[in-house]
Amino acid sequence: MGAVERLAKAFGVDVSAIVSDENHIPGARPIRASRRATVPLRRVGKVHAGSLEDEELLDGEVEVPADVAEAHPRAVAMLVEGDCMDELVPEGCHVLVDPTMTDPHDRSVVVIETEDYEATMREWRVVGQTLVLVARSHGTHEDMVFTDDRPVRVLGTVVWFQSAGQME
Numbered sequence: 496m497g498a499v500e501r502l503a504k505a506f507g508v509d510v511s512a513i514v515s516d517e518n519h520i521p522g523a524r525p526i527r528a529s530r531r532a533t534v535p536l537r538r539v540g541k542v543h544a545g546s547l548e549d550e551e552l553l554d555g556e557v558e559v560p561a562d563v564a565e566a567h568p569r570a571v572a573m574l575v576e577g578d579c580m581d582e583l584v585p586e587g588c589h590v591l592v593d594p595t596m597t598d599p600h601d602r603s604v605v606v607i608e609t610e611d612y613e614a615t616m617r618e619w620r621v622v623g624q625t626l627v628l629v630a631r632s633h634g635t636h637e638d639m640v641f642t643d644d645r646p647v648r649v650l651g652t653v654v655w656f657q658s659a660g661q662m663e
Contacts, residue, residue, distance in 0.1 A: 580616055583631045589656065596652035604618055
């Protein structure tokens, strides 16, 4: 009974509201389950999470939750290749990259392109005047550090990912 009394006090109701056979607690709102369908999204290519490489174009579709697709209507799906981000996004995952989000927040996962038109995916960190593109890996990958004019272009920010083999 002590636990029931503490619950009643926490919810601001009488003990009888918790122990009664009625399924109604005054002032409580029912929980409504919401099922959102997934929608197919065209997969446009591979993004390298490792060494800088040219992007590769792919064809096919990936199922993405409808609310994510609605929130990011210009996003594209990409297949992750490489392991320099495997602490956060393992190789073989699909990521959804929003190309309208080119001003990332600290610790956002971004797809960037260098002056040489080579792309990779890294974690974005700014420390003072220094841009650090962090490799979040279980392996040994070096961070990319830029102290000058940041010769990188943000192609987009990762807004969602799905593990390999799921929802295909």
